[in-house]
Amino acid sequence: MPQETFFNLPNDKRNLIITAAMEEFSKSNYNSASINQICKKSKIAKGSFYQYFTDKLELYVYIMTLAIEEKIKFFSSAIAEFHTLTLFEQFRLLFLKGMEFAKMHPQYAALGEQFSKENDGTAKAAVIKEGDKQAEALFIQLIEKAKRRGEIDDYVDSFALSLLLQSLNSAVIKYMLGQFGNDGYKNKEEELNHFVDSLLSIIFNGIQKKIK
Amino acid sequence: MPQETFFNLPNDKRNLIITAAMEEFSKSNYNSASINQICKKSKIAKGSFYQYFTDKLELYVYIMTLAIEEKIKFFSSAIAEFHTLTLFEQFRLLFLKGMEFAKMHPQYAALGEQFSKENDGTAKAAVIKEGDKQAEALFIQLIEKAKRRGEIDDYVDSFALSLLLQSLNSAVIKYMLGQFGNDGYKNKEEELNHFVDSLLSIIFNGIQKKIK
């Protein structure tokens, strides 16, 4: 957590620092990200920075925590209504929400992308601390429940399916981040929806030609 | 390409440099990887290094090219017999070969992993140059052919399926690299085979409960 001096700052200045740090950490990994650049961008002196944060790691953890909190907040409403949905609808919602999140908060999504590529073990561990593997746990939970409801075949390997969904999810987000940012992604809504449906159709129906 | 002085080197010395560079580039990304460390590890002077390579980028491209060539060589025999196989068998072979490659050449696989995470656009572009998207092209080609043979349903979105397979492929390799390297992975053959079959079963048969 930052020092209190940081929270005593006028909102504008504090937000400027946060913005600058987010830009830097979504552009470069932990080692390559530069405190000097963040100071320059947010127009504060080096000495001031070290009165707000004890070191680089504290800033990194703080920024990542902000992104994670935002994402949880964004998804919580969707997850709340999960119990009323079939597994297909649950996955669909998860994918679409993920894409919507990346569209609405590309900065946060980019931070997440960068974090997933992070090499520095210390930095990664400091962010994760305890509650990691949430995504995997969530997927597996949904799958097992659907099995019990008889929605999907028992022979499906829950872990394999969970891994598949996770990697697919991140691939889609990465693909989206690549597409957006440059040109406008408006009016692509329909196209994206269709794409998600194609993916889910494969997973649910398989690709093998059915014998009729 | 390295300078001729590099190729005039005795094999031992040249290989030592290559090994050291591979270790460094698979541990750190382009920016963080250190020429000084590579020199120290391979016991050559800084000045000598710059007689073999004009700059860091040349070394990086050279090392990555070696890894790519090795991978292509490794896969080429498998791809040669593709026309005799069904799509399911093709995918299965591709996955198993990929895992075998990561097992036999963890160093090369780690280099590939690091490259997929690379932030530095210049370094990435220098390695890719023209012939990227080979994996995607290969997958799509296989899928389209299988469609024409009537092996899989026409309604399957080729691009979606290709993205699914790619992301799955990298996830499996990443999972394997995480497992191996530390403890021995011997005797895990059966477990890995089963895992691949689970994944392929999902893709081919779907997860939805069949009405009998």
Place this chain on the structure above:
DNA sequence: TGACAATGTGACCACCTGGTCTTACAATAT
């Protein structure tokens, strides 16, 4: 043996890094 070219060497360069520390300033309390 001597001359010449090729190669090895590490001190050195400018620049950048995360982090410190002394000084300067502003506001408040006495």
Place this chain on the structure above:
DNA sequence: ATATTGTAAGACCAGGTGGTCACATTGTCA
């Protein structure tokens, strides 16, 4: 008016970076 406190500031530090260069060493041919 003075002392105390909280903060802004940026010069400075040790250490690392990619890259250079003058010099030492070696090998080869005459």
